[in-house]
Every structure is written in C-alpha cells, then in structure tokens.
Amino acid sequence: MKAAERLGKWIERYEANGYLNGSILIATNRNILLNKGFGMANWEHAVPNKSTTKFKIGSLTKAFTAMGIYQLHESGRLCIDDCIGKYLPNYPHGEKITIYQCLTNTTGIPNYTSFPDYWSKTMRLPMTLHQLIDSFKHLELNFEPGSKFEYSNSGYSLLTAIIEKVSDMSYAEYIREKICRPLGMNNTGCDDGIEIVEDLASGYSFWEKPIHTAYADLSFPLGAYGLYSTTEDLFLWDQALKSSQFLSKELKEKMFTPYLSSYASGWVVSEMFDRKCMHHFGDISGFSSNFLRFADEQVTIIYLSNMNVTPVTHLTQEMAKVMFDEHVSIPLPTKPINFSNTEPIAGKYFIENDEIKILDISINNGELYLTVSKLYGVLYKFKLVPVRHNESQSTFVTEMINEQLIFHYSLAGEIVGVEYKDFNEKKYIAYKNKTSALVEQHKNV
CATH class of the missing domain: 2.40.128 (Lipocalin)
Structure with missing residues (x-):
C-alpha cells in the first residue's frame, strides 16, 4: 500500500472520531500528500479550519529568530560568538553570555514563562520588550553560561532585542522583509493582539466542550513565540531551509548542529524511528503545533492546532510512522452503545x-x-x-x-x-x- 493510501485510512478514522483539530500538511519529495483543515477555526461562528487558516505557532517562532541572527552574522553585522553585552550594554553578565548561548538555550538565564506568577498574572499584562527584559535581567543565573542546557524563552527575547538593535528594524518588520516576503510567505507575521489578522483561528481549551483559554497579552512574545502562520507558508519555509537561499551551507550546518543537548539553534535535532529529525513544538493561548523535518527521507509533517489539548506531538509522530510504513494503532470507532449502569462507575x-x-x-x-x-x-x-x-x-x-x-x-x-x-x-x-x-x-x- 502506498504512503498516500495508508495516510488516508489513518486520517479517515481519526477525523471520523473528531480527534483532529487544526490544519495538517504532509509532504514527501516536495509533493504534498495531505493539506487539509479539521474541526473549527471559530466555534462561536461555526467557521471551519481550512488549509489556509492562520494559527499562532508559539515556539516554532524561534527558528525564524535564529535565522535572523544567522543572516546578520553572515552579513557581518554581528558575530554569533559575540557577547550580548556588545549589543545590550547594561545587561548584567553581558560580558560572559554569548549570542550563540542564547540560540542554544545554554545561557543560565531563568526562563520568564516559568516564574510563579507568569500564568496567573504576568502573561495577561502588556509589556514592552525592554520591560520584559528588565523583569529577568537582574536575577541570578541558574548556571555558568555555556555549561549546560535549559530551555529559556528569556534568551530568545534577548535575541529579539539584538535583531532590532543591529538591523534598526522592529522584529516584526525584520521577519516580514528579510524572511517572509522573499519566500512569498504572505500569511505569516507577528501577532501583536491589536491588529486584525484575517483568517486567524481562535484558540481553545476543553472542559466537556470547547471553551476559551485564559487571556494572554501578545505585546511581548515576539521572537520567543509571537508569530502566526499557515501550514502552506511553513512548507515554503521548509523548502527554503533545504536550499542556500538564506545561508551558506556551512552556516546552515552550524544552525542545525546540536550543542550540549539535542537543541541546536531554534530546532531540536534528534533520532526519531532511527531517522534524523529536525523538529520543534509550540504552544500559546489555546494553540499547539509541531513541525517534523526528516531531511534525508524528504518527509515533512506540519500540524497547527487551535485546540490546546490536541496531542500534536504524538499525532505527528504517528503520521511519521504511517509515512515510514511502521505499525500504528487505530482508535476504536466512537459509536455509542446503550449503557445505563453509570452509578457504579462514578x-x-x-x-x-x-x-x-x-x-x-x-x-x-x-x-x-x-x-x-x-x-x-x-x-x-x-x-x-x-x-x-x-x-x-x-x-x-x-x-x-x-x-x-x-x-x-x-x-x-x-x-x-x-x-x-x-x-x-x-x-x-x-x-x-x-x-x-x-x-x-x-x-x-
């Protein structure tokens, strides 16, 4: 059975059960096998998800931020081995934390989204990028920079500030002009929560039925997790990463080389089903996403969801198994039978x-x-x-x-x-x- 047929059968059952929410694109050898929306982009107005629906992509943003930094390195406007103090003069420990350590999450800077009051308070309040940086810059480092890995959105906020300082452009403008526009990624941008974005899905959680997620202000995520996109635009991004359109082969190899862990620069690089895979997960305000790139096999799997309980990481891995003709289990059909003896079960x-x-x-x-x-x-x-x-x-x-x-x-x-x-x-x-x-x-x- 061909991959497209196997994939069709898997998708059919999951879709029939209502287990797919969002938009999925799967391609092999540049040929798109699946490009389809599932569930609702907006439950209030009964707007279905389509292949062209825009989603907030959370930490998939980090790959774009990393590309921006490497572009500026290649053009000679900065060096990834520079200390961040060269560009952010008053940053504590700025003389011993490098740009490359920010890219690879090895700075030791505490992750601001892990602070005790972040989910209950901070994420709801508007902040400028500099106010955000001020909220963590005086904290003690968790470890000596460059000595270990610890995922940190704080480091990517510093990279955002460096891009703005060196390019003399806002982060949103830089990504649009230097990455998205050259690739024809016209449905990708930085969501500030104010400007109306056409065809942008709403994000949801679940409690007996779809519900709204807690409000999150979008003034400060920026280069850490602030972009929106579509599966189709991300496929253009995927194809560009296979070429030397933006970076030399050597620099691109550096960007995709892990440092101290499986984390490289904006990408995780690890073995998945005995195959090398470049991937990243993202989640923000009811949205969850996962992006798998099996470069040697030329297989790309992109899943953007606007239902935060959708297990995109597991489902994309199951889709990869289908593509590689490995065993996958199929859910039982959700066809209810008569059952009235509920009291003993509760x-x-x-x-x-x-x-x-x-x-x-x-x-x-x-x-x-x-x-x-x-x-x-x-x-x-x-x-x-x-x-x-x-x-x-x-x-x-x-x-x-x-x-x-x-x-x-x-x-x-x-x-x-x-x-x-x-x-x-x-x-x-x-x-x-x-x-x-x-x-x-x-x-x-």
Missing part, C-alpha cells in the same frame, strides 16, 4: 505507582465524564462514550482525544479496577480506592 480512581494522577469520573445528565490532568498539570474534562460491554468489562472512549478506559467487573458485578490508556498509548491500572492501589503497588515491588 468516583475517583487512583493509579498504581502514581500518587498524584487521579481519574475522576462523574455523571452529568446521565452521562459519564472523565476529569484528568494533561500537559503542565492542567485538568481537562472529557465525555466518556460507551462502545463495548459484557458481564466482565465495559469499554469507553473519550471525546476530543484518543483515550480509552476498560472497567473490569468481579463475578458479583463489582468494579475491581480500570485499565486506562492515554493518548500516548501509555497504559495505567487504577483502583477505586487508594488502599487497593497501594496494595497492588507493593505487590509489584
């Missing part, structure tokens, strides 16, 4: 070998719902759809993401435990009381 289930994660199952209007934590420990609530039942077990699947719960019954009809398979296909065993979970845990020690 309750809290404690996962063996995990004292934190709990499966909280509740009843609402006669239907079962699962509340469970996901990325960053955030709780989500999904409707459970009954799909199989017999005397020994009942099987449910969740709406919105591909998860499965199998409840096992004793001969007396009581629930003795539940098998929980999350969207990553990781399996857990859970029990309705904490004592049972601990007993089983000790049995396995």
Whole structure:
C-alpha cells in the first residue's frame, strides 16, 4: 500500500472520531500528500479550519529568530560568538553570555514563562520588550553560561532585542522583509493582539466542550513565540531551509548542529524511528503545533492546532510512522452503545505507582465524564462514550482525544479496577480506592 493510501485510512478514522483539530500538511519529495483543515477555526461562528487558516505557532517562532541572527552574522553585522553585552550594554553578565548561548538555550538565564506568577498574572499584562527584559535581567543565573542546557524563552527575547538593535528594524518588520516576503510567505507575521489578522483561528481549551483559554497579552512574545502562520507558508519555509537561499551551507550546518543537548539553534535535532529529525513544538493561548523535518527521507509533517489539548506531538509522530510504513494503532470507532449502569462507575480512581494522577469520573445528565490532568498539570474534562460491554468489562472512549478506559467487573458485578490508556498509548491500572492501589503497588515491588 502506498504512503498516500495508508495516510488516508489513518486520517479517515481519526477525523471520523473528531480527534483532529487544526490544519495538517504532509509532504514527501516536495509533493504534498495531505493539506487539509479539521474541526473549527471559530466555534462561536461555526467557521471551519481550512488549509489556509492562520494559527499562532508559539515556539516554532524561534527558528525564524535564529535565522535572523544567522543572516546578520553572515552579513557581518554581528558575530554569533559575540557577547550580548556588545549589543545590550547594561545587561548584567553581558560580558560572559554569548549570542550563540542564547540560540542554544545554554545561557543560565531563568526562563520568564516559568516564574510563579507568569500564568496567573504576568502573561495577561502588556509589556514592552525592554520591560520584559528588565523583569529577568537582574536575577541570578541558574548556571555558568555555556555549561549546560535549559530551555529559556528569556534568551530568545534577548535575541529579539539584538535583531532590532543591529538591523534598526522592529522584529516584526525584520521577519516580514528579510524572511517572509522573499519566500512569498504572505500569511505569516507577528501577532501583536491589536491588529486584525484575517483568517486567524481562535484558540481553545476543553472542559466537556470547547471553551476559551485564559487571556494572554501578545505585546511581548515576539521572537520567543509571537508569530502566526499557515501550514502552506511553513512548507515554503521548509523548502527554503533545504536550499542556500538564506545561508551558506556551512552556516546552515552550524544552525542545525546540536550543542550540549539535542537543541541546536531554534530546532531540536534528534533520532526519531532511527531517522534524523529536525523538529520543534509550540504552544500559546489555546494553540499547539509541531513541525517534523526528516531531511534525508524528504518527509515533512506540519500540524497547527487551535485546540490546546490536541496531542500534536504524538499525532505527528504517528503520521511519521504511517509515512515510514511502521505499525500504528487505530482508535476504536466512537459509536455509542446503550449503557445505563453509570452509578457504579462514578468516583475517583487512583493509579498504581502514581500518587498524584487521579481519574475522576462523574455523571452529568446521565452521562459519564472523565476529569484528568494533561500537559503542565492542567485538568481537562472529557465525555466518556460507551462502545463495548459484557458481564466482565465495559469499554469507553473519550471525546476530543484518543483515550480509552476498560472497567473490569468481579463475578458479583463489582468494579475491581480500570485499565486506562492515554493518548500516548501509555497504559495505567487504577483502583477505586487508594488502599487497593497501594496494595497492588507493593505487590509489584
């Protein structure tokens, strides 16, 4: 079976179950095999996602910022081995932190999005780039610059300021004029939260149904995670990265070479399915995205979603497996059966070998719902759809993401435990009381 056929079958089931939200582009040898929108760009006005829908791309932005820095290096306007103090004169430790360390997340500068009050307060407030830098520049370094890797949006904010200082252009203007316009990427830009961007999707979270995400001010993400784009524009970007249009071969190789970890400059470079892959994940305000580039195999997979619970990292890896003809599992169809014995199932289930994660199952209007934590420990609530039942077990699947719960019954009809398979296909065993979970845990020690 050809890759396009395998891909079509995989997509068909996931789409039928409502598990795909956003826009997906998959290409091989420059030929686009899939370029399609799924779900809603805007739930309020029933606007569907299309292949041309714009999405906030979060940290996929870092690759553009890195390219800007390397362009300025190649033109002789800066050197990536310069200390940042040369361009930001009053920055503490500026004499021992280099531009290259900012590119590779090895500065030791604390990551401002990890500060305790960021999610509850700071992200909602407007700031200039310089006010943002002032918020972290006097903090003690987490380690000696260049000694270890630690992901930091703060370093990419400094790179944003350096691009603006050296080019004498705003970051948004630089990216538009020096990268996007030459490539015909007319649907990519910097989202300031004020200007109206046509065809820009709205970002959502999920609690029984799609809901709005917490407000985030867009005045300061800029070169760390501030761009919007489309899958089609990002494919143009992907193709340009294969050429020497922007950088010499040597400098491009430097940009894609990891330093101290699998992180290079705006890209992660690692082995995936025994193949070299350049990739990056992004998330911001209800949007999540993942970009995989298997350069040797000429396979590109881009997934931009406006539903933050969509597991884009896992799904893009599954798509890669499909492309490489490796085994993938297909979700059970979400075709509900009649099931009325909901009362015994409701309750809290404690996962063996995990004292934190709990499966909280509740009843609402006669239907079962699962509340469970996901990325960053955030709780989500999904409707459970009954799909199989017999005397020994009942099987449910969740709406919105591909998860499965199998409840096992004793001969007396009581629930003795539940098998929980999350969207990553990781399996857990859970029990309705904490004592049972601990007993089983000790049995396995």
